[in-house]
Amino acid sequence: MTVRSRLVCALLACALFMTAFAQQSPSPQAIHSAPAAAPTPSPNIDLRMIRMKIAAGDLPSAESILEYHRQQTGEDGDYILGIAWVARGAALVRDWEAATVWARLARQVAEAKLKTPADYQIQEEAVYALGTAIEVEAQTLEASGRKAEAIRLLDDNEKAQEKAQAPYNLRARIWKRRNQIELVGKQAPEIRAEDRVGGEFRSLESLRGKPVVLFFWWESCGDCKMQAATLRRVVERYSGKDVAFVAPTRLYGKAEERADEKGKVERSWSELYKLTGIVPVPISDQAMLRYGVSATPTFVFVDRTGIVTRYSPTRLTEARLSAAIDELLQ
Numbered sequence: 001m002t003v004r005s006r007l008v009c010a011l012l013a014c015a016l017f018m019t020a021f022a023q024q025s026p027s028p029q030a031i032h033s034a035p036a037a038a039p040t041p042s043p044n045i046d047l048r049m050i051r052m053k054i055a056a057g058d059l060p061s062a063e064s065i066l067e068y069h070r071q072q073t074g075e076d077g078d079y080i081l082g083i084a085w086v087a088r089g090a091a092l093v094r095d096w097e098a099a100t101v102w103a104r105l106a107r108q109v110a111e112a113k114l115k116t117p118a119d120y121q122i123q124e125e126a127v128y129a130l131g132t133a134i135e136v137e138a139q140t141l142e143a144s145g146r147k148a149e150a151i152r153l154l155d156d157n158e159k160a161q162e163k164a165q166a167p168y169n170l171r172a173r174i175w176k177r178r179n180q181i182e183l184v185g186k187q188a189p190e191i192r193a194e195d196r197v198g199g200e201f202r203s204l205e206s207l208r209g210k211p212v213v214l215f216f217w218w219e220s221c222g223d224c225k226m227q228a229a230t231l232r233r234v235v236e237r238y239s240g241k242d243v244a245f246v247a248p249t250r251l252y253g254k255a256e257e258r259a260d261e262k263g264k265v266e267r268s269w270s271e272l273y274k275l276t277g278i279v280p281v282p283i284s285d286q287a288m289l290r291y292g293v294s295a296t297p298t299f300v301f302v303d304r305t306g307i308v309t310r311y312s313p314t315r316l317t318e319a320r321l322s323a324a325i326d327e328l329l330q
Helices: 003-024 045-055 059-073 077-092 096-113 117-122 124-143 147-163 168-182 222-237 255-271 285-290 318-329
Strands: 195-197 212-216 244-246 281-283 298-302 308-312
Touching (some): 045 059, 045 077, 059 077, 077 096, 077 124, 096 124, 124 147, 147 168, 168 285, 195 255, 212 318, 222 318, 298 318
Parallel strands (some): 212 244
Antiparallel strands (some): 195 281, 212 298
């Protein structure tokens, strides 16, 4: 094969890869399995390249691509999302100086667009950027040993966003970051059920003396559905070992849609998870917010005294899930 032929093949392979990546590339909130609606996936190659560079730990290249995008396209929605991704990338590689700079810029750009409750409903990129800015600011403080300041920052922002009537998912992201910083070792927040599916759930306090596994999920969440078989096998494995499993969720639709949505939750829990009558499903907006469930599934492990031993806003393999339960049983 000639040098020219090899070059043509390489270019074709690259084009095919980028096409496949474009088709599979999720939106920022989808990467976190966020129940709330995500910004429309971008057709622009720059944002996808930024995410690829961040995934590779190449922050300088991600910054350069964002700079190029701004020069070519201006401060559009992709640019706002790009700022958020670069801020997150800086935190990922622990470049805290850069993380501070990009988080401040993300907050500045977002707050300029989020002036009224109505803005939060239409400025999806700005909402995502603001959530990222708050999280990265807290991470930066924690990394510098200023944990108490990080908690205060998150508390102040949660109150401010509640007052601004910010979407549930933004407030849940703030709680998620707060929980990642300090929930382990603390008493598990109580779950106040507004409704339920399946068996009776009274309270976490009523389960004292037993290890408790909390599985926070959403009926339409793809990651949750892929976790279903693993969860069922683990529940069956620990049957008779005095471990309590509870699966809180919430209803996301409008008031007039909730009866139908609850029916979908019941069918999913019965037909996909096959845990009806075995694992109770309390329906609670309060619990999903307090446990920071902007990402589903989220697992929380609670010991016999009601203390949180692990907080995992992620999917878990059967081995990791079983190991966490075995630690509770020791």
